[in-house]
Amino acid sequence: MKQLFIAFVVLTVALLAYGTYQALLVAPTEQTMGEVQRIFYYHVPSAWTAGVCFFVNFLASILYLWKRNAKSDALAAASAEVGVMFCTIVLITGPIWARPVWGIWWTWDARLTTTLVLWLIYVSYLVLRRFSTGGQTQVLAAALAIFGFVDVPIVYMTIRWFRTQHPAPVMGGGENSGLAPEMLHAFLWNLLAFTCVGIVLMVLRYRLQMLEERVEAAHAAAALEGGTQ
Amino acid sequence: MTGNTDATPQPVLVLDNLIKFFGRFAALRGVSASFAPGRLYVILGDNGAGKSTLLRVVAGLMQPSQGSVTLFGTIKVREVAHRVGYMAHAPLLYDELSGMENLHYFAGLYGSQNDVVCGNAMQRVGLDPDLSRRVGQYSQGMRQRLSLARAVLHDPDLLLLDEPFSNVDIHSARDMAEILGQMRDQGKAIFVVTHQAALMEGVADEFLHMSAGRIVARESLPRISPGVEAAR
């Protein structure tokens, strides 16, 4: 199992390297936007990976409420952290890309706002995990995670409608429309690479959490045996 | 009927290797025991011995980390909640309501809102049902009496009392101890956690000594029958 994972990590690094090569060197420069468009190869895969992580968190949280085992909780904690990380990348690369291209840092359209809300929800999840005491943490966090995930599609649809009522600057027709084949190529490789990076990070974080669990369990076992005090 | 252990009745409570962790601290470290109805058990021990934790687990307020609780023959403690009464050091009452209003509400939680039952319960613990004073203005003794009334409103078969006499005047404490004895005589199983062993000596059937999350000793007492009273 461990060797399989190491092989996977090596593969991921290779994919990431290849993807970077593709994105920065092979893919042609975009006509109107110029070099800055290359952020796209990082921005969108990050968003996708964040979504995958949050979906894993949703499933793990449901599983935890059902089975109440440490593994589901560890997976929930791990996926939330990695998801927030990628979501942060999305929120930072987005404005960096938008500013030179459209002249604005931010607009309250459906996609951006939903991403921000998503980020807020999962940051609040992490804060809840930090601030709750004792054995309640996992249950409370799992409940919040379910709420958060159910809320996200609602947020998206809501703001979509809101924006059709109050049109805002159009953020360019979808990045995938009229994508040159070499660009699509680079994009897909990076999509794969980022997903793999996400998986690697989640596995590592999950293992860390399980290790902490085992330390706690060892302490607990010792506490059970020892001492009359 | 009283104190006769020859005919061993169906145990009302069976604990099997109960373990409870709070983080790294093991509050209960493998408690296994069986308890019969119609007996009054007094649980003694130092702070941190696990007495309150044990009671809370039996009451269903906490899930054990490992092990099981079998109450009235079932492991699903929630299903027999109507047969359990619980009292703690905190009064478990609403300060802003009067005595009768409190009892009326809690009776409703058990499915009956009979004013007569509530009134009788108050009188039994020595309080006046017509008292309209808010519980927040009661003395501690009155509060714990009312809490006892609340705990026995629904005529439970098992009573769990966690330090019911703390900061209570001696008169109220003695009255409550006597009431507990009467309830034990009616066949109920009663568990009292207290630091005031002397108070319970007249009515206790058994002393359980807990230390560091385990029951370390059980001491049966020869009970004085109601007709012969120790000097009070």
Add this chain to the structure above:
Amino acid sequence: MTTFSVTRATLHKDLRMEWRSKDAINSMLFFALLVVVIFSFAFNPTAEQSRQIAGGLVWVAFLFAAVVALNQTWARELRNQVLDAYRVSPAPPNALFLAKAIGNFLFVIVLEALMAPLFVVFYNLRSVGPLWQLIVVALLGTWALVVNGTFFAALSIRTRSREIMLPLVLFPISIPALLGMVDATTSILTGDASPDFWIKMLAVYDVVFTAVCLLLFESVLNAE
């Protein structure tokens, strides 16, 4: 003890307790008033602008005020550890949740009813759209805030820094409902657009999250 009877009994008890102390209502009222006054210093709108921004201001004020009530109603159950008495009883947990949510709903509705005339006066408001639509939006929107708020208040009351935990977890999740309320109110006040979509969206939001709360409340109540 059916869910209905316990809910009714608990609601009755809570309303009676609130009537005697008036804790929640007073704090809410005062807070909402403060917010209104401070906002009116920050923005000094013309009549036309008022209609545009009033929707947002009103709901922000109510949201902050509601958070005050939400914490209070659960804090009541933690005094004297009286929540233990409920948990030990065979009464169903969802009855407690419904009673608290309905109670909070009533408090906030009363607050809105008292504050509305004040808003009209301070901002010289005159609604273009019909009043009954505003009322429907208020009812649906308030329930949206309150149902999640009651749930998260129960959740956060057991954490450290509980006062900050509640808004922290509640606000992001409530954003769609807030947006809906604000936009619907503005649409009705200005008469610029139809609030129909928002009303439907709020109704869906209410149904979905009431269901989620009822499903998850028992776990949260018994987490120990």
